Amino acid sequence: MPDQPTTVTAAVIIIGDEILSGRTKDQNLGFLAEALNEVGVQLRECRVVADVETEIVAAVNELRRRFDYVFTTGGIGPTHDDITADSIGAAFGLKVDYNPAAVAILEGHYAHTGAELNQSRMRMARTPAGAALVENPVSKAPGFRVENVYVMAGIPAICQAMFHSLKHELVGGDPVHSVAIAVHLAEGTLAKGLGALQDKYPDVSMGSYPFYRDGRFGASIVARSQAPDRLAAAADDIRRLMRDLDGEPIEQDG
């Protein structure tokens, strides 16, 4: 028997009234889903919560116990609605105060830019006691980590930069490989055979995603597995099923 694959999981918490009001379209979930997968971490749940401390605390405390890592985005700027640091402190029962290393970063940055490091900007140096900082190469004000919870900015460019700063710390598991094959057949035509293949390959997860393009119906079948050989065998069977139904398999993402 081969070794069981190692699975490392994560959840994302997007903190932001602006996403829930529809004013801003989230861009961080899609980025994090892909970027985590690349380092062997499987995103298993995402929550979008309002800028309300009790909601943030409840989400953090549930998800940090259920998953190996939790990543939050949003709410770490200088304004009154930036309450993530206090919420993370409350979730862990830790005092939140000025973090000397973060203060030093901000002092250096504002001395350089000439802008005033006022009390509002100093809010960005507050973290729960003992937090490790996450470098922000874009605008300097750092993110931070408490235990398995990483706290990042909401602005996509800064969130992405922070993730690249911290990803070397993550201990990933066996990566999930995937194969996507499209076909111009209706899902209802493929469904029976596909269900039988799912039963044949319990260690390969098969998803079917219908589409309608250029006046034709079709489905994209995505197979995912931590076992490359099983994935390859399942993909061959999926292509054979499509051809048996008079469909021509179209390989997706190269």
Next chain:
Amino acid sequence: MPDQPTTVTAAVIIIGDEILSGRTKDQNLGFLAEALNEVGVQLRECRVVADVETEIVAAVNELRRRFDYVFTTGGIGPTHDDITADSIGAAFGLKVDYNPAAVAILEGHYAHTGAELNQSRMRMARTPAGAALVENPVSKAPGFRVENVYVMAGIPAICQAMFHSLKHELVGGDPVHSVAIAVHLAEGTLAKGLGALQDKYPDVSMGSYPFYRDGRFGASIVARSQAPDRLAAAADDIRRLMRDLDGEPIEQDG
């Protein structure tokens, strides 16, 4: 004293491994956030969960008790990975079986198209006992409602069409009005005055969203309230604050 505003709330549950894997970028959250707001329903939380029955059941049962409405997207097609109907049935403790009205819709549709109404396609007529149907003008297979939980398709065009089919049933509250004003000032410059205005107007929620465009930093201040007069007064104060700091207010969304 004016009457307290009526607030009606909702949560969205996006069911889909393909969103969590990063392969598909969700488009339904942004649509639903805006569309719900237009009918006086405030979206308060969104969860993206995997195609796993226990996860779906847990999310549905928590959120249907906390919010006035819950909307799910995804997992109602004909393939083995479409497990939403069974999961909703499990959440409510209801038997899931062929819904006669849904069967009639599918029979009419497939008689018309000439495609076979096979056992896989018949899966799309299964609902929890007593569910009310949600019309699908795009591809006919209906969504459904059990109590305060609406179940819709994941394909954006179908999700949107189903929402338009059901929205007349929703009983909204007082709408949330909003004003957005941008300025080429750093958040750290605005923060102190904005915090004071938030304290002055507790019934107006003020959010600050920094941006970096065309080589200049700025912030978009979004004020939201169910009380139009208070919102207008708060917006005037925000514009005055910006001018006092040598910033020119830029009105957003007309």
